Amino acid sequence: xxxxxNLKNIKSSLPEHISLxxxxxxxxxxxxxxxxxxxxxxFGENKIQEMVDKYNExxxxxxxxxxxxxxxxxxxxxxxxxDLIHGVxxxxxxxxxxxxxxxxxxxxxxxxxxxIAEEDSKFGLSFTVIKEILASExxxxxxxxxxxxxxxxxxxxDNTDQIKSEFSNLNSFFKELGTQHETLNVLSIGxxxxxxxxxxxxxxxxxxxxxxFGNREYQ
Numbered sequence: 474x475x476x477x478x479n480l481k482n483i484k485s486s487l488p489e490h491i492s493l494x495x496x497x498x499x500x501x502x503x504x505x506x507x508x509x510x511x512x513x514x515x516f517g518e519n520k521i522q523e524m525v526d527k528y529n530e531x532x533x534x535x536x537x538x539x540x541x542x543x544x545x546x547x548x549x550x551x552x553x554x555x556d557l558i559h560g561v562x563x564x565x566x567x568x569x570x571x572x573x574x575x576x577x578x579x580x581x582x583x584x585x586x587x588x589i590a591e592e593d594s595k596f597g598l599s600f601t602v603i604k605e606i607l608a609s610e611x612x613x614x615x616x617x618x619x620x621x622x623x624x625x626x627x628x629x630x631d632n633t634d635q636i637k638s639e640f641s642n643l644n645s646f647f648k649e650l651g652t653q654h655e656t657l658n659v660l661s662i663g664x665x666x667x668x669x670x671x672x673x674x675x676x677x678x679x680x681x682x683x684x685x686f687g688n689r690e691y692q
Contacts, residue, residue: 627640
């Protein structure tokens with residue numbers, strides 16, 4: 474099926490409260506334009522330079538989400554346009570985003586990445602550290618960032634019970650935090666292979682790539 478047909482089918486199955494991030498990493502601007510032409514406005518990239526190139530080429534009402542692991546020294550290249558940064562995993566990174574956002578007179582939305590998977594290769598913060606960051610004076614002093622929720626990536630496994638457990642644990646923690654921090658309303662979990670399960674477990678934002686654009690030749 475075409476990109477537009479894939480999008481139509483996925484959107485028809487999503488509850489109204491779910492935000493869809495079309496993960497366009499490695500895909501050409503023409504593919505993004507096809508999705509844009511049928512109404513998609515949120516796109517996710519995992520490499521800053523690639524996202525900058527696409528931002529310069531494509532319509533300016535696109536909301537660009539940085540979904541990959543973030544190197545602090547590259548924040549400056551996207552600070553003037555990025556809409557949401559998903560994978561923030563340190564107070565140092567929050568400080569750098571705040572610094573660069575201030576230069577552009579912007580407030581940049583961020584998600585703290587929680588480590589819920591078993592693999593050592595997955596980035597993220599423990600629940601304890603997330604609480605400590607949100608309660609810290611360092612965090613409260615940042616004026617040009619806004620943490621609006623959490624992001625998580627499950628273990629790469631076919632064991633749906635394990636994935637469900639990881640998603641459910643994060644959702645419980647997300648709800649707990651929400652009683653203390655009213656700005657936290659986004660839970661970004663779920664990708665092409667597991668987004669229906671993620672939605673059942675409380676997701677409010679799903680990141681879908683291959684189910685829209687087809688498989689990638691590289692990551």
